[in-house]
């Protein structure tokens with residue numbers, strides 16, 4: 001447990017060498033301005049106008065950015081507040097209260113750890129601690145979740161249920177937008193649902209370290225809830241752009257699988273998390289993933305004479321293996337699956 005940043009980071013004045021990123025991937029100047037063109041989708045209002053309007057807004061955001069902010073999404077404000085609080089409380093507890101979920105075994109279905117799944121072999125450590133667990137169906141996994149704070153299971157159980165339902169709604173709208181048959185994003189593509197909370201303590205040298213390096217998410221889609229502290233950046237048109245924390249919004253981020261299924265019509269954006277020297281930052285990721293044995297391929301209805309398949313079919317577990325082997329996990333895991 002002594003590896004956890006929360007165990008030692010507040011006692012150091014300078015950044016340990018093992019956290020210093022190479023010159024070409026370190027953030028350097030962290031004062032990147034917010035991107036003011038990232039789409040903000042007001043779900044309730046869009047749906048109130050008409051469903052097709054919501055479909056088109058989401059489709060355009062997914063084509064242009066692969067990422068958008070979702071507001072008026074129907075998940076209760078109090079629940080978002082309680083979720084953020086209970087997660088922050090968790091990371092703030094003394095080590096003895098977190099010990100039961102700490103593990104260095106990446107196959108555990110619930111665990112607290114630091115940096116990546118491969119701490120021992122990674123070139124540079126990441127400036128983050130992470131609590132990650134399966135959460136669908138809840139009954140199969142809830143007994144593995146932290147027992148402390150005492151309301152953790154109740155709050156995160158309800159949160160998982162509501163965000164899981166929201167993800168199904170958004171995927172339905174995307175499905176319509178792409179012209180895929182109803183239910184295309186069914187159980188096989190969405191069954192594995194993960195709750196992943198990132199905790200980024202204040203960092204002595206935010207210009208040299210990273211919470212998460214440049215990456216695309218390996219999954220189908222991510223719903224990210226962030227606190228009010230800035231740290232998420234997206235790589236667009238050859239430069240980094242800040243994603244402004246919006247109160248009670250989800251940042252919806254498409255993963256590699258959405259890009260493949262849409263045959264490249266939708267994009268999976270590269271993004272990263274930077275740190276800062278004064279504030280703790282917490283982000284909560286709800287991640288929708290295919291089953292390991294599900295076959296991922298460009299949807300047949302999107303392939304025709306003028307649009308050939310840009311990716312070959314593969315099993316999701318095959319993709320994950322490649323993704324994890326590309327140690328810096330920003331080095332284009334999709335390259336191996338492209339048809340050229």
Ligand code: OGA
Nearest residue numbers: 198231232272273283285
């Ligand atoms: C992630 C991620 C960004 C953030 O967990 O995959 O990109 O702001 N997180 O924490």
Ligand code: NI
Nearest residue numbers: 215216217271
């Ligand atoms: Ni990510």
